Amino acid sequence: MDYGKYFSADVPSFLKSPVREIFRVVDLSQICSFAGGYPAAVTFPTDQIPSLAEKVLAKYGTKPLQYGATQGIPELRELIAKRYSVPVSQVQITTSSQQGIDVCSRVFLDPGDIVLADNPVYLGALQSFKAYRAEVLPVISSVVEKSRPKFIYVIPDFNNPSGKTMTLEEREEIVRIARELDILIVEDSPYRELRYSGEPVKSIRELAPERTLQLGSFSKIFAPGFRLGWIIGPEPLLEQIYVCKQCLDLCPPVFDQYLAAEFVGSGALDANLVKTIAEYRRRRDLMVGLLEKYMPQGVSWTYPEGGLFLWLTLPENIDTVAMYDEALSKGVAYVAGCFFYTDRSHRNTMRLNFSYIDEAKMEPGIKLLADIIRNAV
Amino acid sequence: MDYGKYFSADVPSFLKSPVREIFRVVDLSQICSFAGGYPAAVTFPTDQIPSLAEKVLAKYGTKPLQYGATQGIPELRELIAKRYSVPVSQVQITTSSQQGIDVCSRVFLDPGDIVLADNPVYLGALQSFKAYRAEVLPVISSVVEKSRPKFIYVIPDFNNPSGKTMTLEEREEIVRIARELDILIVEDSPYRELRYSGEPVKSIRELAPERTLQLGSFSKIFAPGFRLGWIIGPEPLLEQIYVCKQCLDLCPPVFDQYLAAEFVGSGALDANLVKTIAEYRRRRDLMVGLLEKYMPQGVSWTYPEGGLFLWLTLPENIDTVAMYDEALSKGVAYVAGCFFYTDRSHRNTMRLNFSYIDEAKMEPGIKLLADIIRNAV
Numbered sequence: 001m002d003y004g005k006y007f008s009a010d011v012p013s014f015l016k017s018p019v020r021e022i023f024r025v026v027d028l029s030q031i032c033s034f035a036g037g038y039p040a041a042v043t044f045p046t047d048q049i050p051s052l053a054e055k056v057l058a059k060y061g062t063k064p065l066q067y068g069a070t071q072g073i074p075e076l077r078e079l080i081a082k083r084y085s086v087p088v089s090q091v092q093i094t095t096s097s098q099q100g101i102d103v104c105s106r107v108f109l110d111p112g113d114i115v116l117a118d119n120p121v122y123l124g125a126l127q128s129f130k131a132y133r134a135e136v137l138p139v140i141s142s143v144v145e146k147s148r149p150k151f152i153y154v155i156p157d158f159n160n161p162s163g164k165t166m167t168l169e170e171r172e173e174i175v176r177i178a179r180e181l182d183i184l185i186v187e188d189s190p191y192r193e194l195r196y197s198g199e200p201v202k203s204i205r206e207l208a209p210e211r212t213l214q215l216g217s218f219s220k221i222f223a224p225g226f227r228l229g230w231i232i233g234p235e236p237l238l239e240q241i242y243v244c245k246q247c248l249d250l251c252p253p254v255f256d257q258y259l260a261a262e263f264v265g266s267g268a269l270d271a272n273l274v275k276t277i278a279e280y281r282r283r284r285d286l287m288v289g290l291l292e293k294y295m296p297q298g299v300s301w302t303y304p305e306g307g308l309f310l311w312l313t314l315p316e317n318i319d320t321v322a323m324y325d326e327a328l329s330k331g332v333a334y335v336a337g338c339f340f341y342t343d344r345s346h347r348n349t350m351r352l353n354f355s356y357i358d359e360a361k362m363e364p365g366i367k368l369l370a371d372i373i374r375n376a377v
Numbered sequence: 378m379d380y381g382k383y384f385s386a387d388v389p390s391f392l393k394s395p396v397r398e399i400f401r402v403v404d405l406s407q408i409c410s411f412a413g414g415y416p417a418a419v420t421f422p423t424d425q426i427p428s429l430a431e432k433v434l435a436k437y438g439t440k441p442l443q444y445g446a447t448q449g450i451p452e453l454r455e456l457i458a459k460r461y462s463v464p465v466s467q468v469q470i471t472t473s474s475q476q477g478i479d480v481c482s483r484v485f486l487d488p489g490d491i492v493l494a495d496n497p498v499y500l501g502a503l504q505s506f507k508a509y510r511a512e513v514l515p516v517i518s519s520v521v522e523k524s525r526p527k528f529i530y531v532i533p534d535f536n537n538p539s540g541k542t543m544t545l546e547e548r549e550e551i552v553r554i555a556r557e558l559d560i561l562i563v564e565d566s567p568y569r570e571l572r573y574s575g576e577p578v579k580s581i582r583e584l585a586p587e588r589t590l591q592l593g594s595f596s597k598i599f600a601p602g603f604r605l606g607w608i609i610g611p612e613p614l615l616e617q618i619y620v621c622k623q624c625l626d627l628c629p630p631v632f633d634q635y636l637a638a639e640f641v642g643s644g645a646l647d648a649n650l651v652k653t654i655a656e657y658r659r660r661r662d663l664m665v666g667l668l669e670k671y672m673p674q675g676v677s678w679t680y681p682e683g684g685l686f687l688w689l690t691l692p693e694n695i696d697t698v699a700m701y702d703e704a705l706s707k708g709v710a711y712v713a714g715c716f717f718y719t720d721r722s723h724r725n726t727m728r729l730n731f732s733y734i735d736e737a738k739m740e741p742g743i744k745l746l747a748d749i750i751r752n753a754v
Contacts, residue, residue: 001587001588001611001613003611003613003614006485006527006528006560006561006614007484007485007617008483008484008485008486008487008490009487010483010484010487011484011617014617014620014621014624015620016620016623017623038443038444039443041438041439041442041443044439044442044443046434046438046439046442049430049434049442049632050427050430050431050434053426053427053430054427057423057426057427061418061423062418062421062423063602064602065418065421065423065426065600065601065602065603066415066416066418066421066600066601066602067415067596067601067602068602095472095604095626095630096626096627098624098625098626098627099625099626102624102625102626106385106387107384107385107387107388108383108384108385109385110385110386110387113385124623124624124627127623127624128624131621131624150383151383183383184383210378211378219444223442223443223632224442224443224444224631225440225441225442225443225444225445225630225631225632226442226630226631226632227472227626227627227628227629227630227631234378234380236378236380237380237383240384240388240391243391243392243393244391244508246393246394246501246504247391247475247479247501247504247505247508248475248476248479248625249472249473249475249476249479249604250473250475250501250604251604252604253472253602253603253604253630253633254601254602254603254604255426255600255602255603255633256630256632256633
């Protein structure tokens with residue numbers, strides 16, 4: 001049977017995640033993998049989960065097992081509202097912050113629309129925009145003046161994949177562009193609470209609350225297995241997102257929301273965050289130290305003030321896609337940087353994750369990678 | 378600020394659920410409500426949840442808290458595959474069966490496409506098809522011959538809203554139409570395992586596995602708070618659904634999937650299902666008895682062999698939308714039947730739910746409703 005004819009006109013624009021495709025073919029636990037973007041399991045409050053489950057059932061009876069409100073349970077929305085100093089009416093809970101991105105695509109994009117985005121840009125966002133047949137252009141470019149974009153998408157804090165953090169001036173420039181073009185901003189903030197050094201910079205939402213949808217995530221500060229995130233934004237925008245969300249999945253996972261509310265409300269999240277930040281700061285410093293120790297001349301990297309990633313730039317003549325099979329066969333994995341560019345350029349770059357790999361594998365992994373790069377130079 | 382200009386061309390086609398809108402304005406717990414479609418909380422295995430949580434963490438460590446596979450965790454996919462006698466490659470876990478509907482819309486529909494559907498049709502499906510600007514037509518109609526539909530959508534077992542079950546002949550007719558037009562079938566089966574009387578009929582998937590996507594749900598046999606469902610279907614279709622699901626939310630809730638897998642795998646689901654079926658059978662019989670006792674001449678209803686709903690047809694001159702405010706003010710709620718018709722016809726019908734209402738409220742509720750109808754005749 002030929003199934004091709006049944007699909008919608010959007011389907012040819014669907015991109016598979018190169019990262020998830022790697023996971024399908026290789027057991028990354030057997031090698032030194034800097035490829036994924038998973039948080040470290042040691043940061044999860046695993047021991048607390050059974051007692052959280054008992055507590056929410058004792059406190060709320062069968063409510064955590066029933067259908068819930070489309071906007072999210074009031075208890076969790078109120079805690080997020082308090083944490084970010086916004087009215088509760090400006091908070092929508094999402095089934096993962098990936099859903100936050102997807103629902104923005106769904107509600108704002110038509111085929112042929114333009115999104116101005118980070119360059120390199122987060123893969124999950126690129127996939128979502130492309131799946132709605134939007135064009136993705138770098139936000140800071142001369143193209144801006146000529147095109148009619150629909151919104152700006154950026155990760156200002158500890159960017160995935162680049163590891164960079166926007167300065168206040170860069171954020172103000174984003175706001176200036178958005179106001180000049182009279183368009184919205186989607187500020188993706190999954191790592192904002194994971195700062196290891198330097199001073200916090202005002203969020204874009206704080207600079208332009210009238211046109212910013214800020215996406216948050218519990219995946220890196222609680223656990224990704226619960227698939228919970230949130231959107232903070234102007235009520236008229238959230239109202240349409242709410243209606244769209246009814247179609248998507250009626251409501252976010254209810255039981256998981258009660259666990260999260262109990263975790264946040266009791267103060268356990270903040271206590272856990274202190275430990276998580278200490279863990280990741282140590283890992284970042286270890287990684288940067290190893291890069292300094294092993295990488296050959298001509299290799300440079302970003303120094304992330306937070307988040308889970310850093311970004312390597314190799315000498316121009318090296319193609320990290322071509323180098324990948326050799327790296328994998330020798331036992332080290334990364335994500336080639338060109339996948340984060342819509343035009344697949346910057347073939348001499350790569351993204352390295354420092355949150356997930358076993359610490360014992362960090363040194364052999366970086367040493368191996370340095371050797372492969374040295375041979376390729 | 379005028380936000381209207383930011384929205385996509387799909388947004389004007391978004392429909393709010395009339396049911397969810399009722400929930401936003403009225404506290405239904407204070408009245409006799411037959412409106413919602415919630416399962417009875419007494420059917421949830423609430424007492425077992427803390428020990429399920431402990432078990433899965435003891436058995437799988439931190440895996441239930443980490444990101445998981447986009448297709449769903451292998452443990453749960455295998456159990457579903459076994460339960461429905463299909464290969465595991467034909468099973469995709471979804472974040473609710475509403476997501477199953479939405480992902481089918483996303484992957485198969487373009488604006489202007491036609492979906493042939495039940496008439497009356499499940500509201501969540503209607504919302505989803507409309508949000509992709511598809512046209513929804515009754516599956517059994519002369520229109521079929523003239524139009525070029527994309528797929529057929531039906532709930533063959535214990536339909537929501539009508540309570541009806543398709544005979545084998547009716548299912549074979551659906552398959553005949555689909556094969557003749559060479560189109561797909563989306564068989565929505567959230568209630569299939571909730572049969573209280575009569576004999577099971579072959580599913581449409583069993584009759585036409587090459588072109589059927591069968592949607593299942595844990596909401597009525599475990600608990601809706603976990604937002605878990607599944608799709609069984611041909612691999613080439615699931616492959617695109619898999620890529621789409623990466624954009625939607627990366628993966629279904631992982632912790633909840635492990636709870637479900639433990640619940641199914643240990644046999645607890647089947648044990649709980651026996652109790653659930655007994656509970657709902659009693660409620661259905663109670664409801665039907667009360668209708669026979671109180672409803673005036675000229676009112677008829679379906680006798681559901683399973684599921685959560687029955688369907689009332691009143692004398693032609695009664696408008697259940699016009700009658701709604703009076704009913705609500707006197708303390709009884711229902712969903713007007715016309716909302717389940719794309720043309721808002723059949724204004725003398727209503728959907729009654731018998732699973733969620735307190736049993737003690739059933740008799741006063743039906744008596745009240747009968748009085749209001751008698752006055753309106």
